[in-house]
Amino acid sequence: MRLRYRKQAATAGVAVVALTFALGACSSSGTSAPSGGSTDTGTATSGGGGSSNLSGTLNGSGSSFQLSFQQAAIQSFKSVQSGMTVNYGGGGSGKGRTDLAAGTVNFAGSDSTIPEKEAANFKGKTVLYFPVVIGPITLSYNLSGVSNLKLDPTVIADIFDGKITTWNDPAIKAINSGVNLPSTPVKLAVRSDSSGTTANFSNFLVMSAGSAWSLGTSSTINWPKTAQAGNGNGGVAQIVKSTPGAIGYVDYADAKASGLSFASVKNQAGSFIAPSIDAATAACQNATVKPDVTFSCLWTPGAQSYPITYQSWDLVFQSQSSSNTAAMLKAYIGYLLGDGQKLLPTLNYAPLPSNIQQMAQAQLSKIGS
Amino acid sequence: MKADPASPAGSAPLSQQRPLGDRGFQILALASGLLVLVILVLIAVSTSQQAASWFSTEGLKIFTNNWDPATNHFGVLGFIYGTALTALIAVILAVPVSVGIALLLTEVVPYRWSRPIVYVVDLLAVVPSVVWGLWGILVFVPWIQHIYASVGSGVNGVPVLGALFGPPTSGASFLTAGIILAFMITPIVTSLSREVIATVPQIDREGAYALGATRWEMITGAVWPHSQGGVVGAVLLGLGRAMGETIAAALVIGSAVNVITTHLTVPGYNMPAVIANQFGEASGTFRAGLMGLGVLLFVFTIIINVLARGIVERSARRKRGA
Numbered sequence: 001m002r003l004r005y006r007k008q009a010a011t012a013g014v015a016v017v018a019l020t021f022a023l024g025a026c027s028s029s030g031t032s033a034p035s036g037g038s039t040d041t042g043t044a045t046s047g048g049g050g051s052s053n054l055s056g057t058l059n060g061s062g063s064s065f066q067l068s069f070q071q072a073a074i075q076s077f078k079s080v081q082s083g084m085t086v087n088y089g090g091g092g093s094g095k096g097r098t099d100l101a102a103g104t105v106n107f108a109g110s111d112s113t114i115p116e117k118e119a120a121n122f123k124g125k126t127v128l129y130f131p132v133v134i135g136p137i138t139l140s141y142n143l144s145g146v147s148n149l150k151l152d153p154t155v156i157a158d159i160f161d162g163k164i165t166t167w168n169d170p171a172i173k174a175i176n177s178g179v180n181l182p183s184t185p186v187k188l189a190v191r192s193d194s195s196g197t198t199a200n201f202s203n204f205l206v207m208s209a210g211s212a213w214s215l216g217t218s219s220t221i222n223w224p225k226t227a228q229a230g231n232g233n234g235g236v237a238q239i240v241k242s243t244p245g246a247i248g249y250v251d252y253a254d255a256k257a258s259g260l261s262f263a264s265v266k267n268q269a270g271s272f273i274a275p276s277i278d279a280a281t282a283a284c285q286n287a288t289v290k291p292d293v294t295f296s297c298l299w300t301p302g303a304q305s306y307p308i309t310y311q312s313w314d315l316v317f318q319s320q321s322s323s324n325t326a327a328m329l330k331a332y333i334g335y336l337l338g339d340g341q342k343l344l345p346t347l348n349y350a351p352l353p354s355n356i357q358q359m360a361q362a363q364l365s366k367i368g369s
Numbered sequence: 370m371k372a373d374p375a376s377p378a379g380s381a382p383l384s385q386q387r388p389l390g391d392r393g394f395q396i397l398a399l400a401s402g403l404l405v406l407v408i409l410v411l412i413a414v415s416t417s418q419q420a421a422s423w424f425s426t427e428g429l430k431i432f433t434n435n436w437d438p439a440t441n442h443f444g445v446l447g448f449i450y451g452t453a454l455t456a457l458i459a460v461i462l463a464v465p466v467s468v469g470i471a472l473l474l475t476e477v478v479p480y481r482w483s484r485p486i487v488y489v490v491d492l493l494a495v496v497p498s499v500v501w502g503l504w505g506i507l508v509f510v511p512w513i514q515h516i517y518a519s520v521g522s523g524v525n526g527v528p529v530l531g532a533l534f535g536p537p538t539s540g541a542s543f544l545t546a547g548i549i550l551a552f553m554i555t556p557i558v559t560s561l562s563r564e565v566i567a568t569v570p571q572i573d574r575e576g577a578y579a580l581g582a583t584r585w586e587m588i589t590g591a592v593w594p595h596s597q598g599g600v601v602g603a604v605l606l607g608l609g610r611a612m613g614e615t616i617a618a619a620l621v622i623g624s625a626v627n628v629i630t631t632h633l634t635v636p637g638y639n640m641p642a643v644i645a646n647q648f649g650e651a652s653g654t655f656r657a658g659l660m661g662l663g664v665l666l667f668v669f670t671i672i673i674n675v676l677a678r679g680i681v682e683r684s685a686r687r688k689r690g691a
Contacts, residue, residue, distance in 0.1 A: 064649075091649055092648075092649025092650045093649075093650055094648070094649055094650040094651050094652050094656070095648075095649055097652070115652050115653065117652055117653030117654070118652050118653065192619070192624035192646050193646045193647065193649060193650075194438075194646065194647040194648070194649055194650035194651055195649075195650055196650060198650075199650065202439070215439060216437075216439030216440050217439055218437075218438040218439035218655075219438065219647075219650035219651065219655075220438045220439070220626075220647050220650070220651075220655075221439055222436070222437045222439065222626055222627065223625075225625055225628065225635070225636070226537065227625070228539070228541070228623075228636070229541075229623060229624035229625070229636065231619075231620065231646070242511075
């Protein structure tokens with residue numbers, strides 16, 4: 001009967017783990033939205049983040065694109081509001097929106113606006129969008145001897161749905177005159193996890209390549225079977241780096257960190273632009289911004305715009321349960337939109353263009369209790 | 370085996386001295402037991418609830434081989450196939466080794482040498498899933514992809530082998546996931562088999578020797594008939610574990626959707642891996658579909674486990690009768 005004991009021990013283990021999760025969920029929701037940390041020591045006024053003695057805890061989760069920016073900002077925010085604790089767990093935009101709707105976090109990082117299917121989760125409460133970070137998605141490649149590859153949307157679409165299989169394909173040659181392209185087979189590097197990067201990259205192809213792109217847009221794409229999949233931007237960068245002939249879509253910060261070479265991409269105005277911080281800010285400057293500060297930096301007009309630029313928002317409920325939480329949110333998000341923007345170039349993200357920054361800052365005063 | 374009947378006799382005088390403590394213990398034990406059941410039922414109910422919109426919008430199409438969130442198709446047959454295939458590979462690779470180790474420990478080496486071997490095998494069970502996965506993707510995959518490639522070109526065109534191992538090959542694949550899972554289930558299959566084999570009465574072994582049997586004949590004639598039911602149960606428990614293993618599989622399986630093929634060395638997907646990989650950015654029916662995959666996986670592992678328990682118990686009953 002030793003077998004039975006073993007089984008019971010295993011079941012007990014499951015119970016303990018489940019219980020731990022249940023308790024963990026309770027305690028985290030308990031400390032966040034409703035109570036808003038300790039008693040209202042803050043003066044709870046002025047939206048600019050100027051009030052000096054706020055205390056309590058803010059929790060956020062979501063977009064992993066924001067993660068390293070949030071980490072850096074949380075560190076330096078300590079010198080602005082030493083009494084406040086801010087936590088940001090990644091987990092993906094979808095998780096962030098679910099957590100916000102469930103009230104387990106005070107703000108959610110999201111690379112997209114709330115999809116229609118999820119709108120019901122928010123039970124009619126007004127959600128404010130604060131854009132905080134933008135960045136280019138590079139097409140990183142591994143071809144020895146080729147340092148300045150040019151690609152246009154149709155060629156990118158044909159590469160990523162498997163129509164172009166070798167690097168010396170006539171379509172690539174046609175836009176890279178004078179470059180000695182090898183006959184190496186093209187090896188695709190894609191994401192294994194669902195991702196806002198995938199959603200924005202595929203959305204760019206839908207917008208720019210027209211009928212040449214048939215795989216649609218989503219956080220997960222059914223890539224050709226030959227594609228190699230890596231986890232996160234880092235995982236894709238790793239595949240590109242170690243595989244001759246590889247090409248993958250990688251966030252600019254990770255492509256820089258891995259020392260990859262990336263292609264210049266033809267924008268709407270017809271010029272080939274290399275991904276850079278300035279080209280990303282230029283792309284967003286030319287975006288059409290709606291009154292709720294939602295916009296898309298993909299495939300925007302302007303000669304200097306890098307066409308595959310994406311953005312990420314922090315989502316916050318307009319109506320907060322306590323004035324202290326509202327004041328803390330104003331202070332922290334105000335910091336992200338103000339001094340925090342200066343951190344972005346050092347992390348290889350791009351700061352917001354001034355028109356969007358001002359709109360977002362003006363919206364801070366809407367957060368109330 | 371003798372522990373069970375011994376306990377009531379030992380506790381009788383205790384209960385007269387401290388009835389309160391005994392009652393308290395009884396309540397505690399009962400509550401803990403019920404808690405497990407309640408939690409399991411709650412998990413099943415809440416996941417099914419969250420998956421409901423998938424079942425209702427897709428209907429029987431959930432069992433097609435078409436998973437494409439970009440076009441709102443959520444058929445999971447490919448993932449079920451991948452789960453079955455990788456678990457089967459794991460069992461085929463792990464069982465001979467596990468039973469071999471179990472026989473080594475019980476029949477071949479003396480007791481004082483068997484203990485260190487048990488420790489080493491059990492150490493394999495202590496390695497966390499994510500470490501297996503990282504080792505798999507960083508060390509094992511780069512190493513084995515060259516072997517896959519050369520074997521693949523070697524067997525290309527050969528009838529059965531070509532269909533299993535032929536090109537195109539990839540390091541991250543069904544076979545790699547199966548091999549990693551085999552490492553992971555070896556300890557549990559080994560220790561369960563060893564315990565079953567250890568219950569074979571010494572007198573049966575000696576009887577076989579007395580009839581002039583060699584060691585091999587003794588194992589096949591006396592040990593095996595006595596323990597095969599238990600070993601099959603151990604194998605099924607290992608199978609259940611291989612089906613549910615998540616992170617290690619997610620890292621090395623290659624993450625290609627809708628793959629149903631005889632080729633073992635191509636990237637694919639299994640059910641736990643797709644949940645782990647795609648849940649972060651999923652919403653709407655996509656999210657419900659991933660929840661539904663979890664429900665299906667839950668159902669499958671329960672079936673396997675119930676089956677395993679049934680077989681183990683039946684063989685235990687038969688042994689008592691013998």
